Each structure stands twice: as structure tokens, then as C-alpha cells.
Amino acid sequence: MRKNDIATVRIEDIGSNGEGIGKIEGYALFIKDAVIGDVVEAKIMKAKKNYAYAKLVNIVTPSEFRVKKPVCPMARSCGGCQIQEMEYGRQLSFKEDKVREKLIRIGGIPEEIVSKAMEPIVGMENPFAYRNKAQFPVGTDRDGRIVAGFYAGRTHSIIPNTRCALGVEVNERILRCVIDFMEEFRISAYHEEEHRGLVRHVLIRYGFRTREIMVCLVINGNGIPHGEVLAERLSGIEGMTSITYSVNRERTNVIMGNEIRLLWGQTYITDVIGDVKYQISPLSFYQVNPVQTEKLYGVAMEYAQLTGEETVWDLYCGIGTISLFLAKKAKQVYGVEIVPQAVLDARMNAKINGIGNVEFFEGKAEKVLPEFGKKYEEEHEGRKYYADVVVVDPPRKGCDEGLLRTIVEMGAKRVVYVSCDPATLSRDLKYLRGEGYEVERVRAVDQFPQTxxxxxxxxxxxxxxxxxIEVELQMDELDLTAAESKATYEEIKDYVLEHTGLKVSSLYIAQVKEKCGIIERANYNLPKSENSRQPKCPLEKEMAIREALEHFRMI
Structure with missing residues (x-):
């Protein structure tokens, strides 16, 4: 295949970024806006040795799963809904298959164990208007008019869209109010490349059960001129509870600043999941889909098998969302979280709900737990501390190996792992299975329909x-892994540069592959001299490399 060639191909799968994947004699084509089952004509835009990126030219035969009229007309241009054009039932089976495939291929879990453990995916009755949080970038169009919306896929070009099909209806009214205010008082929108202008983003949070609304403007300055006027107008919207602004004067892609200042009302809203009430600030982590979150936590609770006699550790506990759920049926719950503000929020949420059998610790779990165990031994005549149940809900990168080691040393009878990335979940399960645990039940929950x-x-x-039994296997007996054979280092570098603008070294790629459990050749990643120090891959580049590895289906 060469650039500008036209190819006809049937789409068999979906990639990590929502591209349709088709193959011609083993040569893979990644085609945006194609869905499983389509037969399409596509123009080759960039050809590599084993794969190519192609542009959809014509749908020769539409898939039986293709939606005739997508709910959102901006679905293709906006980067948010990668698979909105695929029928929802097929979305669910695609995600279920994705989890199954990662468990077998990356986790090394025998297919018969996976088939026995897998339970039907939990979908939504209405897979739209489910998000309780939206962050809208603010900028100007070519005519200088202020716009708000979402970034086009893999860019920072704003697609004007004040009515997202995944968000709540009131978002549009709030954004219109903010834009009208900015135009009236000539308040500038932020220009990312030149690092000038005031208003960068508008954050909106909505309590599905309480109907409380939060608006937080992220600004490149110390205040909002005529802010009292904006506050007065926004406060007229039913349910408005919190109006704040976040100061972020850094030249960065990070949306929120660390400082929150009050314009009107209070600095938080509340919402309810199940029968637990939570206090949510602009910086709080809180699941964006409350309808599915209640189902997700219900599955976690069922898997924990609590009788009221157990001690439970909730690691990466955030503001205590799962901890407080568990505390309703456990004897004692301990939550561990590294973010100080989240720990304060968790303690406040426990107080609000009158839950006394929960305690929160600030710090890394791999440090907090051994210190707790040591103290326990001192107070109990050397008797070792064991946990009944450990619940872990890590970020996308999964658990650090040190934390997994700590979980094993705690000797927990059950581990409930809640994951937002089946690839890193599978990697971590591989470690835990090697330390005497076995997978009993697995269930996917569609927390993010249309993506x-x-x-x-x-x-x-x-x-x-x-x-x-334990089996010892010498690594030098193994040949090239399937993952290693998928893409070369140069192909990974090209992908990262094209999609993120970042240049990454072979060393950084090797470090990330090692984290993902991909076997490296002996001595490949060793320093040149015994005393030399290797640079560690920065988080931004690690995430870009991980995305490339997912794209090439190496993880």
C-alpha cells in the first residue's frame, strides 16, 4: 500500500481511539468514522510497513450496526463520541469482547477461566445525557467571535458546541449566559499558543439526585471583571448552588488551577449515590455517570461479599465514594488516598452521612499499609495484621508494583479490582495470579456510552x-513475544510524534513496555555504565507511548 491508494475493506474491529480496523492480506488499515461491519472505500493517508492510516471516502455497504441518524450532528468532528455511529447493543458487545481479549492476551489468563468468570456487561437504558460534569474550552473563531465547545479529536481546535448529547440540558443555557457576558463586557477568551486572554474553560457539575449546579470559570488572571454581574445572572438559573473561579496562569494543558475562589453561593455542591451523600468541590474526583456508578458500586459490593464482620481497605479511595458504600455493610473500612484535598473531602463526607466505622489516611498505600501493620504488631504482641477484603480503584495507569506487593503481603482473602483500563487491569491481574490469587468473577460496566x-x-x-503449584520458567527459553512483533520502536516513535507532537526515545519506550509487562531483550534497557543514572520517562510521554502501544494492540 502507498499513500493516496484507494482500498476497499471490511471493518472487523475498533481501535483504542475509535478508528475502524480492516485488513487486506494482513495489512491493517485504521479508518476514522468506520464502524464494525462496514465495507468502505478509504484513501491511504500515511503508509507504514505493517499498517496505514486511511481516510473514509465512501461507505460501500453500511454495517447492520451503523446508526442511520446519529443523535449529535457534531459526532464526527468532535473528539468526544468516538463510536456514536455504532448501534448501542453492538457497542456493548465490542466492550465486552475488548475486556475478554485483554484478560487472555495481556493477563495470560486461560480462556476457560475467563469464560467461566465473565458476566454480562451492565449497559444503560438511555445511553445519552448521562454526564454530570463537562469542561468546555473557550476561544474565538476566525471572525473573532467567542465560542465554547469541545476539542476536535487529537487537536486543540475548538468545535463550537454548547449542546453536547452526553451532557445535561442546562449546560447550554449556562454557556450562553457566560458567552453573552464576555461579549457584553469585552472579556477576552484565552489564546493557548500566545498565552493571553482571560477565560480558559467553563467547568459545569450537576447533581443528578439533588439537582444542584456548580459553575467554575478557569481563568488566566487573578479575577473576573464585573464578576458580580455574571454571578447575578447565573444565580437566576434554577438549582444554581456554587459559582467560583479557578486561577490557572500556567502555560499548560492541565485544565484546573490549584486555587478556587468564591463568586457566589458556596464552593461545593452535593449529590447522592444509593443512600450516601457526597460533597463535591471543583477539584474533586467524582464519577461522571451517576446512574452507572450506582450499578458499578453495586457490583463491587456484591463481589466483596460483606457480612458485617470484615475489615476492608479501599485503596485510591478519592473522596470516599466506594469507602462509604462499603462501610454500610462492613465492620471497619480504611481508605487510603495520596491527594490531601480528597482526604479532607472523604472525612467530611463520612461526617455528613454519620458513618463512624471508616477512617481515611493520606499517603501512598504502599507506605501507609506497612506502617499500619507494624503498629498493629506492636499493639498485639507481634501478631501479624491481615485484611479480609481489599478494594482497589486506581487511575488509568493501574497499580504500582509496590502496591500490588503490599496487597499480597496483607494476605487479603478477597481483592476487588475496579478498573477504567482493561489493559492495565490485565497486567496487574497477571501479577496477582502469580502470587497465589485467582480470578473468580469479572463484569464490565458501560460507564461511558458512545466512547x-x-x-x-x-x-x-x-x-x-x-x-x-509454582512453575519456574527461564526467560531465555522464550522467543519473541507477540506484543514485541507488532510494531518497531521507530513506528512507535512516528505514531507518538504524529499524534502528540512529542519526541520519545527508545529508552522511554522500553521503560513503558516494561511497565506494561511486555518482555524486553536481555540488557536492552541497562545503563551504559554501572554508576550512570537513567532518565525516567515523564508522565506526559508515558501516556503518549501507552496510547501508541494500545493503537498497535500491543497492550
């Missing part, structure tokens, strides 16, 4: 010593 993302809940139980 390729999915949440997964997994239950692992500790095996008895007579139920398993």
Missing part, C-alpha cells in the same frame, strides 16, 4: 496452598 472506554470490576480470591 471506547469501559469500567471493569474483578474479584480475585486467595488460593489455598494445596490448590496450586
Amino acid at each position: 471506547v472506554h469501559v469500567e471493569t470490576v474483578c474479584l480475585l480470591s486467595k488460593l489455598h496452598a494445596d490448590q496450586h
Whole structure:
């Protein structure tokens, strides 16, 4: 295949960024806006040795799963809904298959164990208007008019759109109010390349159960001129509870600043999941889909098998969302979180709900837990501390190996792993299975309809010593892994540069591959001299490399 060639291909799968994947004699084509089952004509835009990026030219035969009229007319140009043009039932089966495939290929879990453990995915009755949070970038169009919307896929070009099909209806009214105010008082929108202008983003949060509304403007300055006028206008919207602004004067892609200042009302809103009430600030992590969150936590609770006699550790506990759910049925719950503000929010949420059998610790779990265990031994005549249940809900990158080691050392009878990335989940399950745990139940929950993302809940139980054996395998007996054969280092570098503008070294790629459990050649990643120090891959570049590895289906 060469650039500008026209190819006809049937779409068999969906990539990590929502592109349709078709193959011609093993040569893969990644085609944006194509869905599983389509037969399409596509123009080759960039050809590599084993794959190419292609542009959709014509849908020869539409898939039976293709939606005739997408709910949102901006679905193709906006980067938010990668698979909105695919029928929702097929979205669910695609995500279920994605979880299954990662568990087998990356996790190394035998297919018969996965088939026995997998339970039907939990979908939504109405897979739209589910997001309780939206962050709208603000800028200007070619005519200098102020616009708000979402970034086009893989760019920072704003697609004007004040009515997102995934968001709540009131978002449009709020954005219109803010834009009218800015135009009336000639308040500038932020210009990212020149680092000038005032208003960068508008954050909106909505309590589905309480109907409380929060608006937070992110600004490149110390204040909002005539802010009292904006506050007065916004406060007239029913449910408005909190109007604030966040100061972010850094030249950065990070949206929120660290400082929140009050314009009107209070600095937080509240919402309810199940029968637990939560206090949510602009900086709080809180699941964006409350309808599915209640189902997600319900699955986690079911897997934990609590009788009221257990001690539970909730790691990466955030503002205590899962911890407080668990505390309703456990004897004692301990939550661990590294973000100081989240720990304060968690303690406040426990107080609001009158829940006394929960305690929150600030710090890294791999440090907090050993210190707790040491103190326990001192107070109990050397008796070792064991946990009944460990619940872990890490960020997309998964758990640090040190934390996994700590979980094993705690000797928990059950581990409930809540994951937003089936690739890193599978990698971590591989470690835990190697330390005497086995996967018993797995269930995907569609937390993000119309996108390729999915949440997964997994239950692992500790095996008895007579139920398993250890097998020692020398690494030099192994040949090239399937993952290694998928893409070369140069192809990964090209992908990262094209899609993010970042240049990454072979060393950084090797470090990320190692984290993902991809086997490296002996001595490949060693320093040139014994005393030399290797640079560590920055987080931004790590995420870009991980995206490339997912794109090439290496993780």
C-alpha cells in the first residue's frame, strides 16, 4: 500500500481511539468514522510497513450496526463520541469482547477461566445525557467571535458546541449566559499558543439526585471583571448552588488551577449515590455517570461479599465514594488516598452521612499499609495484621508494583479490582495470579456510552496452598513475544510524534513496555555504565507511548 491508494475493506474491529480496523492480506488499515461491519472505500493517508492510516471516502455497504441518524450532528468532528455511529447493543458487545481479549492476551489468563468468570456487561437504558460534569474550552473563531465547545479529536481546535448529547440540558443555557457576558463586557477568551486572554474553560457539575449546579470559570488572571454581574445572572438559573473561579496562569494543558475562589453561593455542591451523600468541590474526583456508578458500586459490593464482620481497605479511595458504600455493610473500612484535598473531602463526607466505622489516611498505600501493620504488631504482641477484603480503584495507569506487593503481603482473602483500563487491569491481574490469587468473577460496566472506554470490576480470591503449584520458567527459553512483533520502536516513535507532537526515545519506550509487562531483550534497557543514572520517562510521554502501544494492540 502507498499513500493516496484507494482500498476497499471490511471493518472487523475498533481501535483504542475509535478508528475502524480492516485488513487486506494482513495489512491493517485504521479508518476514522468506520464502524464494525462496514465495507468502505478509504484513501491511504500515511503508509507504514505493517499498517496505514486511511481516510473514509465512501461507505460501500453500511454495517447492520451503523446508526442511520446519529443523535449529535457534531459526532464526527468532535473528539468526544468516538463510536456514536455504532448501534448501542453492538457497542456493548465490542466492550465486552475488548475486556475478554485483554484478560487472555495481556493477563495470560486461560480462556476457560475467563469464560467461566465473565458476566454480562451492565449497559444503560438511555445511553445519552448521562454526564454530570463537562469542561468546555473557550476561544474565538476566525471572525473573532467567542465560542465554547469541545476539542476536535487529537487537536486543540475548538468545535463550537454548547449542546453536547452526553451532557445535561442546562449546560447550554449556562454557556450562553457566560458567552453573552464576555461579549457584553469585552472579556477576552484565552489564546493557548500566545498565552493571553482571560477565560480558559467553563467547568459545569450537576447533581443528578439533588439537582444542584456548580459553575467554575478557569481563568488566566487573578479575577473576573464585573464578576458580580455574571454571578447575578447565573444565580437566576434554577438549582444554581456554587459559582467560583479557578486561577490557572500556567502555560499548560492541565485544565484546573490549584486555587478556587468564591463568586457566589458556596464552593461545593452535593449529590447522592444509593443512600450516601457526597460533597463535591471543583477539584474533586467524582464519577461522571451517576446512574452507572450506582450499578458499578453495586457490583463491587456484591463481589466483596460483606457480612458485617470484615475489615476492608479501599485503596485510591478519592473522596470516599466506594469507602462509604462499603462501610454500610462492613465492620471497619480504611481508605487510603495520596491527594490531601480528597482526604479532607472523604472525612467530611463520612461526617455528613454519620458513618463512624471508616477512617481515611493520606499517603501512598504502599507506605501507609506497612506502617499500619507494624503498629498493629506492636499493639498485639507481634501478631501479624491481615485484611479480609481489599478494594482497589486506581487511575488509568493501574497499580504500582509496590502496591500490588503490599496487597499480597496483607494476605487479603478477597481483592476487588475496579478498573477504567482493561489493559492495565490485565497486567496487574497477571501479577496477582502469580502470587497465589485467582480470578473468580469479572463484569464490565458501560460507564461511558458512545466512547471506547469501559469500567471493569474483578474479584480475585486467595488460593489455598494445596490448590496450586509454582512453575519456574527461564526467560531465555522464550522467543519473541507477540506484543514485541507488532510494531518497531521507530513506528512507535512516528505514531507518538504524529499524534502528540512529542519526541520519545527508545529508552522511554522500553521503560513503558516494561511497565506494561511486555518482555524486553536481555540488557536492552541497562545503563551504559554501572554508576550512570537513567532518565525516567515523564508522565506526559508515558501516556503518549501507552496510547501508541494500545493503537498497535500491543497492550
